[in-house]
Amino acid sequence: MDIDQILDSVSPIHKDPKAILKSYIKEVNFPKGHLLLHAQKCEKSIYFIKKGIVRAYSNTAENEVTFWFGKEGDAVISMKSYIANQPSYENIEVLEHSCFYEMNHTELQKLYNEHIEIANWGRKFAENELLKTEERLISRQFRTASERYNELLKNHPHLIKRVQLSHIASYLGITQVSLSRIRAAKN
């Protein structure tokens, strides 16, 4: 997915302000296993996935909890760092060799104060991410693990194949044994 398409899918933006934005964006590659963002660390960059998949997780006292999967076109960002300049909640792990568009937070903030069209692009960016986060919250609050598993199968069929079931189980908030039972019940 190329950068023009990604920027426009956030909110259509005219040629000139888009060129300004793009001049601050560079392409970077990372191998499978690389940590793109680090929990407890104040991150400086925002990424968009050009090609590949990633996983967000946090470590609790007992175990590791996966809570998001990112795919092409998705923004990879610590909102806590981007918005509040505070340490990230999440580790983001690259699940297969992937290519990203990278941009620096601070430079983006500066552009927000200089160009109204970029400010409104940034507003739409936050608004879109808000709707996605709300959707995730509602999914968790209203649907059973089994329903959410089917949702995942439907919305991210490619992902299931590439991600360990232990990660999917923790994403669903159940044990891997329970997930096995759900999967077994479908046959």
Place this chain on the structure above:
Amino acid sequence: MDIDQILDSVSPIHKDPKAILKSYIKEVNFPKGHLLLHAQKCEKSIYFIKKGIVRAYSNTAENEVTFWFGKEGDAVISMKSYIANQPSYENIEVLEHSCFYEMNHTELQKLYNEHIEIANWGRKFAENELLKTEERLISRQFRTASERYNELLKNHPHLIKRVQLSHIASYLGITQVSLSRIRAAKN
């Protein structure tokens, strides 16, 4: 909580653009039981709570699920309507006689395109709400019902007293019987 304080707490804003914003805001009162927002309806207004408390809920096939409590200073809004111009997920019920600041979505959108400082205020508004929603999601994903109950006791002690336990149980994602057991275990 007065409107200047609320607007500035979203993001400090200069006198002139703030005056423009305020010229579109009016004060409204509603009694206990009033429905401020309606699920399945495309809502036109955003509210800020001057005084009072509210509850967000949705009806599923079987039952009613409470998923948010709002208090003074909080924004009461259907993000789905505000951002995507689509029907609201939530009903918002006024839990005791309350006073709100009301503003129209469409007028706000217009201001975003005319004043860069208001555009950035709107960006910060979405960003702040995003952090709050993320916090709610993380709370649900990482903490047990019991921990979340204690969190609620700590952060909203006044609320617990004024809200039925059946609502709190559904907010925590457990049955009222389980909540009783949690409460009993603390004595």
Place this chain on the structure above:
DNA sequence: AAGAAAATTTTACAAATGTTAAATAATGAG
């Protein structure tokens, strides 16, 4: 292709949560 390592499923049992109904406590109307 064979063997080792890792991932997934299955089993047996324990613990937690849900369901239904009854008992108790709190609230509100007259």
Place this chain on the structure above:
DNA sequence: CTCATTATTTAACATTTGTAAAATTTTCTT
């Protein structure tokens, strides 16, 4: 203040989910 209504807790039992460990399948390395 009293009675009726509503809210909350408790009890008994059923169901679901978790835990630990073994069995099986898949993946990776050589």
